[in-house]
Amino acid sequence: MTDLRELYQELILDHGRRPRNFKPLDEANRTAEGFNPLCGDKVKIYVNVDGDEIKDISFQGSGCAISTASASIMTETLKGKTRDEAEELFETFHDLVTGEPAKLDSPELGKLAVFSGVSEFPIRVKCATLSWHTLRAALKGNGEVVSTE
Amino acid sequence: MKAIGKVLASREDTNSPFDVQKIRADFPILQQTVYGKPLVYLDNAATSQKPAAVIEATTRYYSTDNSNIHRGVHLLSERATREYEEARAKAQNFINAAHSKEIIFVRGTTEAINLVANTYGRANVGAGDEVLITAMEHHSNIVPWQMLCEEKGARLRVAPINDDGELILDELEKLLNERTKIVSVAHISNALGTINPVHRIVEMAHHRGARVLIDGAQAAPHATIDVQALDCDFYAFSGHKVFGPTGIGVLYGKASLLEAMPPYQGGGDMIASVTFEKTSYNVLPYKFEAGTPNIAGTIGLGAAIDYVSEIGLENIARYEQGLLEYGTAELSKIPGLRLIGTAREKAGVLSFVLEGIHPHDVGTILDREGIAIRTGHHCAMPVMERFKIPATSRASLAFYNTREEIDALVTGIYKVKEVFGS
Numbered sequence: 001m002t003d004l005r006e007l008y009q010e011l012i013l014d015h016g017r018r019p020r021n022f023k024p025l026d027e028a029n030r031t032a033e034g035f036n037p038l039c040g041d042k043v044k045i046y047v048n049v050d051g052d053e054i055k056d057i058s059f060q061g062s063g064c065a066i067s068t069a070s071a072s073i074m075t076e077t078l079k080g081k082t083r084d085e086a087e088e089l090f091e092t093f094h095d096l097v098t099g100e101p102a103k104l105d106s107p108e109l110g111k112l113a114v115f116s117g118v119s120e121f122p123i124r125v126k127c128a129t130l131s132w133h134t135l136r137a138a139l140k141g142n143g144e145v146v147s148t149e
Numbered sequence: 150m151k152a153i154g155k156v157l158a159s160r161e162d163t164n165s166p167f168d169v170q171k172i173r174a175d176f177p178i179l180q181q182t183v184y185g186k187p188l189v190y191l192d193n194a195a196t197s198q199k200p201a202a203v204i205e206a207t208t209r210y211y212s213t214d215n216s217n218i219h220r221g222v223h224l225l226s227e228r229a230t231r232e233y234e235e236a237r238a239k240a241q242n243f244i245n246a247a248h249s250k251e252i253i254f255v256r257g258t259t260e261a262i263n264l265v266a267n268t269y270g271r272a273n274v275g276a277g278d279e280v281l282i283t284a285m286e287h288h289s290n291i292v293p294w295q296m297l298c299e300e301k302g303a304r305l306r307v308a309p310i311n312d313d314g315e316l317i318l319d320e321l322e323k324l325l326n327e328r329t330k331i332v333s334v335a336h337i338s339n340a341l342g343t344i345n346p347v348h349r350i351v352e353m354a355h356h357r358g359a360r361v362l363i364d365g366a367q368a369a370p371h372a373t374i375d376v377q378a379l380d381c382d383f384y385a386f387s388g389h390k391v392f393g394p395t396g397i398g399v400l401y402g403k404a405s406l407l408e409a410m411p412p413y414q415g416g417g418d419m420i421a422s423v424t425f426e427k428t429s430y431n432v433l434p435y436k437f438e439a440g441t442p443n444i445a446g447t448i449g450l451g452a453a454i455d456y457v458s459e460i461g462l463e464n465i466a467r468y469e470q471g472l473l474e475y476g477t478a479e480l481s482k483i484p485g486l487r488l489i490g491t492a493r494e495k496a497g498v499l500s501f502v503l504e505g506i507h508p509h510d511v512g513t514i515l516d517r518e519g520i521a522i523r524t525g526h527h528c529a530m531p532v533m534e535r536f537k538i539p540a541t542s543r544a545s546l547a548f549y550n551t552r553e554e555i556d557a558l559v560t561g562i563y564k565v566k567e568v569f570g571s
Binding site: 007 | 539
C-alpha cells in the first residue's frame, strides 16, 4: 500500500474532507469555472486581486479527494502571493505532479509538495491540476470555462 | 441459440454446472497479475475480454486468408469473402433476423444509431415531428437524435425513470402520439443495469405508427435476442462488448425499411455502377457498407458469436443472475454504500456510491488492489443528473467473473473506507 499512501496522505485526506477556503467570495473580482468531463470534477475559483496581489481566494465545487485537496491547499498557498508568484507556482506544481524533476525542496512549494505522489498515478494528474488551470483562467479573465479535455 | 450450419454440443441441453474456471482458462488476459494481485476485471460494460478462439480467428485471418473481399478473383479473396459472409450469417442467426441482408456491419452501436438517424431519420422526421428516447440512455442514443431534431425542427421527448431506475411505462405511453416517428430505447442500461420491457415498448410504439430502434449494446452479451419476436424495426449491438474485437458492430433493420432508406456513406462497394452523370446503388446489405470493412473484426465477431452460442446465452444469463444476486447482497451489507439502479429486472451491473468518497478515489484504490471497475458518468450524464450524483463506481459482470472476485471487490471497498477513515 506504500504507493497508495503516497497519494492519499493524511494531509490530502484532511483537505479533501475538510477543504479550507471552501466558500464563495463576495469581493471577488476574478472568477473562473473548471470542469473535468471524464469524472465530473467541478470547481469555481474566486479571486480578489488588488493590483498585483492575490488578496483573497476561495473556491466552490464538487469532486474527488485529490481535486478538492488540491484546490484547498492551492488557496491556502496563494493568499498574499503576487500574480507572478502564482504563475511560477503553477509551473512548479505542474512539474511536480507530472513527474518532472521539480524543485521539490523549493520553499515556496510548502504544503503543495504533498502532491508529489500524483506523478505515480498519471490518470489523476488532471484532478490535481484542475483548480490551478482554473485559477489561471480567472487571473487572465477571459471568461472561458476551463476543461481538462 | 445454436450456431448456424452446425449443431454444436450445447450445454443448454445438459444439467452440467456452468464451469467458470474452464471458461476463464479460455481468456488469456485474465491470467495476469496487476500490482502483484490477480486481475479482477469488472469493467465488462465498458468492454469485454476475448477468448483465445477470437484472438486466433483474427490472427489466422491475417496469417493465411487476408485479402480484400467481394471483387477479387483469386483464392485468398475467395476465402476472405466466404469468411466475411459466414460471419454475417452468424450474426443473423445470433439475433434471429429473417434475412442475412438485414445485417449491416458497422463500427459499433454508436455508428449504427447514427446511420439510422441520418438516413431513416432524415427521410422520415420533419418539422414538428417527435423522437422519443428515455432518461436512462447512453449518449450514443441521445446525441444523434438531438442532432436530427435540431436539423429538422423536430422535438426530442424523454420518457422518465423512477428512483429504482425503471422506465415508468405509463409515462412513456403518454408521450407517444401521432407525431412520434421514432422511439429509441436501450435494451439494457449500461449505467443502471435495468432490463427494459422492449417487447411492450415496441407494441406501444407500433400502435402509434412509430418505428423502434433498440440499443442492444449491453444486451448482446447477456441475453438471448430475437428481433423477429421483438418485432423491432432496428436493433444495434457492438462486437467488442460481446467478446469480439473492437471496431465492429451490427445494425439490424427490417428489409423493407432498409430498402427504402437512402445510403449512409458513399464510396466503393455500396454502388452498382458509377458514371459522372449518374450512380446507382447496390442491393442490401452492401448499400450500407461503403469501403473496405473491418474484415478481421467481422471474422473475430463471428468467432465470438460461435463461442457464446456454444456455451448458450440462457446458461450465461442464468449464471450472471446468480452472480448479480450475490454481488447485490454483499454490497448492500457495506455501510455507507448505496446502489444506484435497483430495478426488479436487472442485468449484471452494480453501480454504487460510497458516502463521502468520490468514485474517482474508489476506482484508484481498487485499481491498486488489482480490481478494474469504471468510475464516472458512463456516457450517461442525464442518468447521473437524475440521481443527483456526479458519478458512480460501476462493477459490471461477465460470465467469466466469479464469487471470489465479488468477495475481492467487497474487501477492496472496505480498504477504500479504511483509507478515508470511514
